[in-house]
Amino acid sequence: xxxxxxxxxxxxxxxxxxxxxxxxxxxxxxxxxxxxxxxxxxxxxxxxxxxxxxxxxxxxxxxxxxxxxxxxxxxxxxxxxxxxxxxxxxxxxxxxxxxxxxxxxxxxxxxxxxxxxxxxxxxxxxxxxxxxxxxxxxxxxxxxxxxxxxxxxxxxxxxxxxxxxxxxxxxxxxxxxxxxxxxxxxxxxxxxxxxxxxxxxxxxxxxxxxxxxxxxxxxxxxxxxxxxxxxxxxxxxxxxxxxxxxxxxxxxxxxxxxxxxxxxxxxxxxxxxxxxxxxxxxxxxxxxxxxxxxxxxxxxxxxxxxxxxxxxxxxxxxxxxxxxxxxxxxxxxxxxxxxxxxxxxxxxxxxxxxxxxxxxxxxxxxxxxxxxxxxxxxxxxxxxxxxxxxxxxxxxxxxxxxxxxxxxxx
Amino acid sequence: xxxxxxxxxxxxxxxxxxxxxxxxxxxxxxxxxxxxxxxxxxxxxxxxxxxxxxxxxxxxxxxxxxxxxxxxxxxxxxxxxxxxxxxxxxxxxxxxxxxxxxxxxxxxxxxxxxxxxxxxxxxxxxxxxxxxxxxxxxxxxxxxxxxxxxxxxxxxxxxxxxxxxxxxxxxxxxxxxxxxxxxxxxxxxxxxxxxxxxxxxxxxxxxxxxxxxxxxxxxxxxxxxxxxxxxxxxxxxxxxxxxxxxxxxxxxxxxxxxxxxxxxxxxxxxxxxxxxxxxxxxxxxxxxxxxxxxxxxxxxxxxxxxxxxxxxxxxxxxxxxxxxxxxxxxxxxxxxxxxxxxxxxxxxxxxxxxxxxxxxxxxxxxxxxxxxxxxxxxxxxxxxxxxxxxxxxxxxxxxxxxxxxxxxxxxxxxxxxxxxxxxxxxxxxxxxxxxxxxxxxxxxxxxxxxxxxxxxxxxxxxxxxxxxxxxxxxxxxxxxxxxxxxxxxxxxxxxxxxxxxxxxxxxxxxx
Numbered sequence: 001x002x003x004x005x006x007x008x009x010x011x012x013x014x015x016x017x018x019x020x021x022x023x024x025x026x027x028x029x030x031x032x033x034x035x036x037x038x039x040x041x042x043x044x045x046x047x048x049x050x051x052x053x054x055x056x057x058x059x060x061x062x063x064x065x066x067x068x069x070x071x072x073x074x075x076x077x078x079x080x081x082x083x084x085x086x087x088x089x090x091x092x093x094x095x096x097x098x099x100x101x102x103x104x105x106x107x108x109x110x111x112x113x114x115x116x117x118x119x120x121x122x123x124x125x126x127x128x129x130x131x132x133x134x135x136x137x138x139x140x141x142x143x144x145x146x147x148x149x150x151x152x153x154x155x156x157x158x159x160x161x162x163x164x165x166x167x168x169x170x171x172x173x174x175x176x177x178x179x180x181x182x183x184x185x186x187x188x189x190x191x192x193x194x195x196x197x198x199x200x201x202x203x204x205x206x207x208x209x210x211x212x213x214x215x216x217x218x219x220x221x222x223x224x225x226x227x228x229x230x231x232x233x234x235x236x237x238x239x240x241x242x243x244x245x246x247x248x249x250x251x252x253x254x255x256x257x258x259x260x261x262x263x264x265x266x267x268x269x270x271x272x273x274x275x276x277x278x279x280x281x282x283x284x285x286x287x288x289x290x291x292x293x294x295x296x297x298x299x300x301x302x303x304x305x306x307x308x309x310x311x312x313x314x315x316x317x318x319x320x321x322x323x324x325x326x327x328x329x330x331x332x333x334x335x336x337x338x339x340x341x342x343x344x345x346x347x348x349x350x351x352x353x354x355x356x357x358x359x360x361x362x363x364x365x366x367x368x369x370x371x372x373x374x375x376x377x378x379x380x381x382x383x384x385x386x387x388x389x390x391x392x393x394x395x396x397x398x399x400x401x402x403x404x405x406x407x408x409x410x
Numbered sequence: 411x412x413x414x415x416x417x418x419x420x421x422x423x424x425x426x427x428x429x430x431x432x433x434x435x436x437x438x439x440x441x442x443x444x445x446x447x448x449x450x451x452x453x454x455x456x457x458x459x460x461x462x463x464x465x466x467x468x469x470x471x472x473x474x475x476x477x478x479x480x481x482x483x484x485x486x487x488x489x490x491x492x493x494x495x496x497x498x499x500x501x502x503x504x505x506x507x508x509x510x511x512x513x514x515x516x517x518x519x520x521x522x523x524x525x526x527x528x529x530x531x532x533x534x535x536x537x538x539x540x541x542x543x544x545x546x547x548x549x550x551x552x553x554x555x556x557x558x559x560x561x562x563x564x565x566x567x568x569x570x571x572x573x574x575x576x577x578x579x580x581x582x583x584x585x586x587x588x589x590x591x592x593x594x595x596x597x598x599x600x601x602x603x604x605x606x607x608x609x610x611x612x613x614x615x616x617x618x619x620x621x622x623x624x625x626x627x628x629x630x631x632x633x634x635x636x637x638x639x640x641x642x643x644x645x646x647x648x649x650x651x652x653x654x655x656x657x658x659x660x661x662x663x664x665x666x667x668x669x670x671x672x673x674x675x676x677x678x679x680x681x682x683x684x685x686x687x688x689x690x691x692x693x694x695x696x697x698x699x700x701x702x703x704x705x706x707x708x709x710x711x712x713x714x715x716x717x718x719x720x721x722x723x724x725x726x727x728x729x730x731x732x733x734x735x736x737x738x739x740x741x742x743x744x745x746x747x748x749x750x751x752x753x754x755x756x757x758x759x760x761x762x763x764x765x766x767x768x769x770x771x772x773x774x775x776x777x778x779x780x781x782x783x784x785x786x787x788x789x790x791x792x793x794x795x796x797x798x799x800x801x802x803x804x805x806x807x808x809x810x811x812x813x814x815x816x817x818x819x820x821x822x823x824x825x826x827x828x829x830x831x832x833x834x835x836x837x838x839x840x841x842x843x844x845x846x847x848x849x850x851x852x853x854x855x856x857x858x859x860x861x862x863x864x865x866x867x868x869x870x871x872x873x874x875x876x877x878x879x880x881x882x883x884x885x886x887x888x889x890x891x892x893x894x895x896x897x898x899x900x901x902x903x904x905x906x907x908x909x910x911x912x913x914x915x916x917x918x919x920x921x
Binding site for chain 2: 278279298301357
């Protein structure tokens with residue numbers, strides 16, 4: 001963006017170009033997700049977007065998205081965490097043993113498991129932040145340690161099954177309060193008797209919330225004469241998002257409604273969007289990753305901040321461990337195997353920079369679904385797992401290549 | 411005598427700055443030619459052009475070397491013709507041996523297999539020539555700076571050097587090592603090797619130089635022939651610094667108040683070498699509404715002093731007292747220093763001052779996020795208001811507060827860093843080289859901001875290597891050299907000659 005240095009001379013036009021450029025990546029990413037979805041929808045003759053498959057897609061990818069939120073903060077802060085897959089397995093195993101062997105009720109088990117994840121993150125974070133060992137090494141160690149511990153605890157066995165309530169963390173759907181109500185109004189003909197009205201309404205509310213917050217943001221930027229997006233672009237982008245959300249809610253509502261885990265994921269996505277864009281701690285993490293020395297000299301406690309990103313990651317990995325265990329209804333020694341690769345790939349496809357300081361929550365979520373849709377679509381098509389690796393690897397490389405060559409041009 | 415090198419009409423600009431203006435340099439074969447000038451006079455830039463660091467086409471003018479015009483595209487082009495430059499920061503790999511370093515990139519090898527016998531025996535010869543009694547297998551990291559310097563010279567000899575350029579070779583050497591190095595240069599001279607010596611130490615130049623070329627503000631002032639003329643230090647100093655001081659500084663009417671900030675017996679050790687004192691007991695104070703300057707040469711310890719005061723951002727074993735309005739304050743971490751009203755604006759805005767990838771807005775508010783947040787949640791309305799205020803107040807030329815700081819010019823980047831610390835609302839600001847690398851117009855604006863700060867009752871400490879700047883904007887000056895204060899004077903009594911004299915007197919006394 002060399003032209004921006006002289007932008008003061010010709011502000012309006014160049015500013016517009018700058019906005020196009022900076023947002024091109026976001027639109028491009030979203031567009032490629034849509035293209036990939038359309039592609040598989042066509043190849044699978046409509047199976048991909050069938051309500052039951054959409055539900056599966058969400059169940060399969062929720063834990064990847066959840067961990068990618070934590071990984072984003074780690075990567076933005078200039079580090080990496082290779083141990084998350086092993087933490088998933090380890091936390092799942094401990095939870096399973098507490099519930100199955102020690103008959104502990106599921107609620108305290110959930111609490112203890114999350115705490116365990118956070119403690120693991122805190123320990124690894126200490127080595128990275130305070131002992132200044134590169135995160136790659138610390139978490140490579142963690143990856144081996146917790147994978148090994150998982151195997152030792154489970155003695156190669158499956159441990160399960162779990163109480164129904166625990167399973168519903170992952171495989172439950174939000175209950176429907178409104179359907180009996182709706183049926184009395186007699187629009188059953190249009191949506192079918194089992195249409196989940198509560199889920200549909202939550203989806204619509206979500207879309208409305210999105211429109212409201214982005215409209216607020218857009219107005220703010222205009223007010224402060226910042227480079228806002230051109231109005232048509234702004235409207236178009238949000239319309240696409242709103243239609244997507246409502247459309248998917250409709251599809252899901254016509255099956256079993258919104259899965260519980262989708263609500264968990266959605267709340268977390270909103271929370272981390274808020275943290276990264278609106279909270280001081282988020283701002284400081286970006287500053288830390290952008291220039292650690294400058295952040296330090298601005299009075300930011302960089303060590304503590306790095307440590308915090310690892311605690312957060314551990315907590316989310318613990319949550320993912322519970323979700324995975326609940327979904328499989330057992331703990332297995334191989335649970336969470338190579339999840340770290342999908343999580344990290346999601347971040348980089350989503351536009352996070354390997355050198356830190358750059359990355360957005362929305363990008364990472366889309367990145368995770370790019371991986372998820374490809375996994376799912378190729379599985380439906382019966383493509384072998386090894387070819388799936390090849391394709392995913394190529395997509396990762398291509399996404400980052402496009403990203404970097406765009407930046408170099410700019 | 412014939413000229414081995416002639417540089418004619420060399421001009422070079424960087425974005426916003428004209429570094430060299432029509433510089434001429436003629437070096438005779440077999441002489442020792444000294445180049446001196448203030449920091450920023452253009453010495454290093456000139457040598458970088460000569461050695462091909464700045465390739466042909468990025469500058470104007472021509473280079474005639476050994477009778478032909480040369481257009482170097484890279485360092486290897488100039489090295490090929492025997493032009494070797496030894497930089498102030500040594501370019502050795504610390505964990506490799508002397509022999510490995512000497513032949514790095516130039517290994518005696520067949521098909522990629524290094525012939526270590528040849529390498530070691532040639533290293534031994536080279537070390538003998540520079541008078542260094544060390545094994546070729548010794549690791550660089552175990553050698554002192556003086557010996558490392560000799561390894562660099564041996565490396566130059568290995569490349570069949572004909573024109574040896576030394577950039578401040580004795581700056582980090584002690585007396586004996588400096589002496590030995592100069593003797594070595596004289597010996598090379600007797601073997602017909604030409605040297606260009608860049609140095610601040612006028613007494614050294616007097617010992618060895620045949621000619622001295624003085625640069626000032628990117629132009630050649632004169633070339634003095636030391637064979638026909640007795641060298642007079644005073645004359646060189648005048649030649650180095652004697653520029654006109656016209657309307658380059660805003661008018662200043664100081665209203666100096668009570669003593670605001672003070673440090674006593676401040677001592678700091680080198681962060682890596684325990685026990686080696688970098689700051690050797692400094693007492694310094696600044697009053698409310700006062701602009702105090704710290705003058706000194708590069709490496710005199712000014713930045714180290716400032717950063718050690720600012721939350722021990724530099725050094726180890728920091729000792730001494732810091733007082734704000736007579737009360738002792740804790741400055742043991744950057745957070746505490748900021749909380750106690752200190753701010754330090756770094757000399758290196760790109761690596762230490764800015765998050766280059768972030769926009770103006772988030773850089774401006776970074777040091778004081780709580781002021782635009784409520785319980786950890788940023789108020790984006792307030793933040794944008796603050797950023798826009800500073801953008802217009804300091805006249806940061808940009809498309810909007812969302813412009814990335816990477817794409818701003820140096821002067822505007824500096825204003826962003828200043829904004830950041832102004833928003834943190836400190837009582838005392840330490841500005842380290844606040845106008846380095848920025849153009850005259852932006853400099854004037856920065857000076858005006860400094861004036862306004864002082865007028866609002868804050869204490870300002872300015873570190874600068876540009877003496878006219880200090881004389882133009884300060885009320886009182888300290889002179890620092892080798893970790894000590896060697897002079898203090900009111901600005902109206904000070905002159906560049908006086909400042910230089912304090913430094914020289916100290917260096918003279920040390921010898």
